[in-house]
Amino acid sequence: MDRVLNERGNVSPKTAQKVINAARQIGLKRILPGSYHKGVRIEVLLIRPELPLIKRINQYFINIASTLDRAVIVNRTILKNDDPKKFASHLLSCRAQGIILYGREDKEVHDAIAAVSAAGKLVVTVISDMHESARFAYAGADHYAGGRTAGFFMSRMARQPGSVVILCNHHKYHGHVARIRGMQDALLEAGNGVAVSDVLEGRDEGQLSELLLTRALQGRSDVIGIYNAGAANLAVERAIKRSPLVGPIFIGHELTENTIRMLREGIMTLTIDQNPERQARNAVNLILGQFGTASLQPIRRLGNTSLSRFIRERICRRTGSRQADGGSPLSQKWRRLPA
Numbered sequence: 001m002d003r004v005l006n007e008r009g010n011v012s013p014k015t016a017q018k019v020i021n022a023a024r025q026i027g028l029k030r031i032l033p034g035s036y037h038k039g040v041r042i043e044v045l046l047i048r049p050e051l052p053l054i055k056r057i058n059q060y061f062i063n064i065a066s067t068l069d070r071a072v073i074v075n076r077t078i079l080k081n082d083d084p085k086k087f088a089s090h091l092l093s094c095r096a097q098g099i100i101l102y103g104r105e106d107k108e109v110h111d112a113i114a115a116v117s118a119a120g121k122l123v124v125t126v127i128s129d130m131h132e133s134a135r136f137a138y139a140g141a142d143h144y145a146g147g148r149t150a151g152f153f154m155s156r157m158a159r160q161p162g163s164v165v166i167l168c169n170h171h172k173y174h175g176h177v178a179r180i181r182g183m184q185d186a187l188l189e190a191g192n193g194v195a196v197s198d199v200l201e202g203r204d205e206g207q208l209s210e211l212l213l214t215r216a217l218q219g220r221s222d223v224i225g226i227y228n229a230g231a232a233n234l235a236v237e238r239a240i241k242r243s244p245l246v247g248p249i250f251i252g253h254e255l256t257e258n259t260i261r262m263l264r265e266g267i268m269t270l271t272i273d274q275n276p277e278r279q280a281r282n283a284v285n286l287i288l289g290q291f292g293t294a295s296l297q298p299i300r301r302l303g304n305t306s307l308s309r310f311i312r313e314r315i316c317r318r319t320g321s322r323q324a325d326g327g328s329p330l331s332q333k334w335r336r337l338p339a
Contacts, residue, residue, distance in 0.1 A: 039071040040291045042284065043096035047087065047103050049078040051204060051231045052256040053127065054102075057276035061100075064284055072288065079103075082172075088112035094121070098287030100139075100280075102127040104172045109133070122290055124283045127274070128175030136290075139283035141274035143175040147182020147229070150251045153270050153311075154187065154194060154225050157249050161193025162224030165216050167209055169230040170201040179229040179253075194224065202232050209235035217243040225249035233259055237267050255310055263310065270311045 044061050046054050058076060065074035075096065079086060084106035091099065091112040099121055103109055110133045113123050117134040129138040154164060166183065168176040180199060187194050198216050202209030209232035217223060217239060226248055228236050233252045240248060247266075252259065255273040262268035 039073065040098065040288065041096040042072065042074045042098045042100060042287055043094045044074060044076040045087070045090060045094070045099060045101040045103070046076070046078045047080075047082045048204070049080065052258070053231060053254050053274075053276060054078065056254075056256075057102075057126065057280055060277045060280040061284075064280055068284075074284070084108045091116060096121065097291065098122045098124070100124050100126055100283045100287070103130075105130050105133075105174060106172060122287050124286050126279045126283050127276075128173045131174060137286050139286055140175070140279050143178035143274075144182040146253065146272050146274070147179035147184075148186045149182075149272055150179070150227055150270070151183040151186025151190070154183070154227065154249055154251060155190035155192055157269065158192065158194045158224050160224065163197035163220070163222045164194060164225040164227055165198045165200065165213065165223055166196055167200045167202050167213055167226065167228045167230060167232065167236060169204045176229045183227055183229075197223070202230065202235065204231040206232055206235045210238050213239035214242055217245060220245075223248060225251070228252035233262065233268070237262055240267060259310075273310065 044058075046058060048054055049058070058078060061074060061076055065072075068074065077090065079090065082104040084104055085108055087103045088106075088108040088111065091101065091109070092115060094116065097120075099116065101123065102125065105128075110130065113130065114134040117123055117136070122137075123133075123135040125133075125135050125138045126140045128143070129135075129140060131138065164183070164187065166180055168180060171177055180196075184196050187196065200209070200212040200216060202212050209230075213226070213236060221244075223245060226236055226240070228251070231254070233254075233256075236250060236252065240250065250262075250268045251270045251272070252268060253272050253274065255271055259268055259271045263271065
């Protein structure tokens with residue numbers, strides 16, 4: 001009776017319903033479950049706890065878990081690095097019915113996903129998809145669209161033909177590959193002489209990313225823009241400050257305290273946010289829906305999350321043909337562009 005009335009699960013629906021009916025008949029003075037549903041356990045498996053996006057989405061999973069029925073348990077694990085062997089091992093040891101994950105694509109990881117899926121567990125990917133794996137669904141953003149968006153603005157903002165240097169984590173992440181391809185396609189279609197000259201794999205590590213980018217910019221006068229498809233935005237900032245470039249277009253991803261500051265200071269031109277809250281909610285809903293459990297209130301829609309663009313906007317008052325302060329903006333702000 002205790003397991004049923006406190007919604008702890010591991011009781012057959014038929015037995016549970018009998019217990020609830022009996023409690024009602026004897027007038028038990030407590031709030032009774034309206035109907036019985038089997039407990040659902042969800043495991044959230046992420047990597048790289050130091051990355052801003054991981055911190056954000058982890059907090060959203062914490063917030064979501066606090067609002068769920070007691071019959072739904074959400075466990076969270078964040079591995080320190082993206083080692084595929086450790087990731088696959090942890091995945092294989094998961095006892096949850098639903099698994100939400102973000103990790104590096106690798107044969108061992110794909111094999112682990114296939115194994116747990118064959119055992120009847122639902123695997124949902126977030127942040128970056130593993131579309132060739134046996135995962136059940138992807139609840140993240142369309143990264144190709146993100147790359148095309150970045151390429152569109154890069155080509156429109158460029159005042160002259162020139163080169164674009166791309167920084168990413170590495171090509172084991174489908175999301176980064178899709179962003180790079182989207183950027184390249186958009187620039188090619190624009191046809192105004194702006195093209196990608198370098199693609200650097202900095203593994204989202206600050207020192208390595210800064211070193212690679214600093215070397216790529218050394219002695220270059222043709223570079224008009226930098227596109228960071230990964231998380232190392234602070235490394236890009238440092239490399240720009242050390243380079244001879246004057247006011248390069250800098251487009252990156254995620255709206256964090258650091259990117260907001262860089263937008264305000266004029267270092268960053270545009271950032272594209274993939275809305276981790278919506279991803280977390282969509283992923284949990286996809287799993288709960290398959291187990292017939294009450295879903296969370298969705299944010300707009302399920303499926304791929306939409307992207308939000310944030311851009312720095314300069315507003316200058318002019319006195320005749322001169323700016324009132326001799327050339328610098330009188331006020332600055334950043335704003336969200338319509339989707």
